[in-house]
Amino acid sequence: MLEGMTSKDPRAGALARLAALVADETRAACLLALLDGRAWTAGELARHCGVAASTLSEHLGKLVGGGLLAEERQGRHRYVRLADARVAQLVEDLTAHIAPDAAEPPRGLRQSGADSAMARGRTCYDHFAGRLGIAVTDGLTARGLLRQDTGFALTDAGLDWFGALGVELDARGRRPLARACLDWTERRPHLAGAAGAALCRHALDQGWCVRIGSGRAVKVTEDGVRALSGLLGVDAAALR
Amino acid sequence: MLEGMTSKDPRAGALARLAALVADETRAACLLALLDGRAWTAGELARHCGVAASTLSEHLGKLVGGGLLAEERQGRHRYVRLADARVAQLVEDLTAHIAPDAAEPPRGLRQSGADSAMARGRTCYDHFAGRLGIAVTDGLTARGLLRQDTGFALTDAGLDWFGALGVELDARGRRPLARACLDWTERRPHLAGAAGAALCRHALDQGWCVRIGSGRAVKVTEDGVRALSGLLGVDAAALR
């Protein structure tokens, strides 16, 4: 009763609904898993999260209904992925905010194999992260192609560098060319946005790096070491 | 039972807990209200949200406990404000994500007075937003002081411009100098970050603009019109 009297911001409801989509541990785990940019089946996610298939089906319904996920049905499979780069950024932003709290605990050595592969290099939705992402970003910055001191933007030399690489950068899209994405393991910003995505795609196309298994971990090839050290002066030891 | 079998991301819990803080309409309304950067008393927020004081007290407990709000007790008052600029950015990011959905409905003329004042100029935590924020950002960009085409960063000329203004920009802090903040009414990015905050503070100090009442709406003075049109070529008509 009397609800009409409040001057509560009309955006509050929408904001709460959006946050509610992430405010469940299982759905949060789904979003984090999908940050690898791939499409997962409902069953894979259910197993990953450790809940019943029926439970996960309901979660997917909410996430898709809320516009966070896009789905694609193939035969008896339901593939879902993050709806677009904006959703990926949203999850990244939220994750960046919790990173300082969850001080990386010293883990045992058991699963350090997979973990260290992830720490070395991985994709974060559609761009590089991990030590690889940092190394590339630092290389770009050191060569004056990217400036991070007064914000985060490519320089004119940086534009030329991408041009010389044969990578088309579409500046007309709504997506910013360069954007900082805070790295989870390294705690430092790395290159995201259209340029980060284009560079990652180019590197995979050129065989500079390959995906390890089906996950988001990537490994730099010998070709990649040569290319990255030549183009950006990246220390070869940092990539292996 | 069997929960140990899942490989669920350990960050999922923290992510869900963070989102849960925002996932309530009343708490969301508090965060949006506090985006003006001021400190509100618990009672003011309760009235603003249209809930009982006891209800709001519990909400504040959660928000403060979760690190989103900082509190300051003075006498029988409890003042709360956003904990820091990072929290403000978090709320902005979330709000930017819902903006496209909530297509601004054509409002009646009843409260258009206050609304239009807000649309003209307001502060967004600690920097300018609204048409004023856009005008300043566009002015900086047109004069080559800020570049938005390849990311979002001040140029060297921009650094000099701030220096000539007598505004110290602390680049050593963890906070980025320039950052894009998506405007709610204008749907365009405007200058946030340390530079945006410093410029806003400077403008208020110099009397270029004054706060209207106790809210976040601001009004550009005649001095301000002269200063901004002289320094940035901002069209005077856009500011009034």
Add this chain to the structure above:
DNA sequence: CGCACCGTTCGGCGTTCGCCGAACCGTTCC
């Protein structure tokens, strides 16, 4: 001192929510 006021704590209410297992539907493969 006594009163008004701000905020908190507590008990209780109703709702929402996440979860599961069972039943069901459609696809794929033998």
Add this chain to the structure above:
DNA sequence: GGAACGGTTCGGCGAACGCCGAACGGTGCG
């Protein structure tokens, strides 16, 4: 056709949550 499999729907359960009013404890003021 039949069996196996992936996914969805449904009913039901228990827990968590948001809300309130009433009672209580400080603070400030007359």
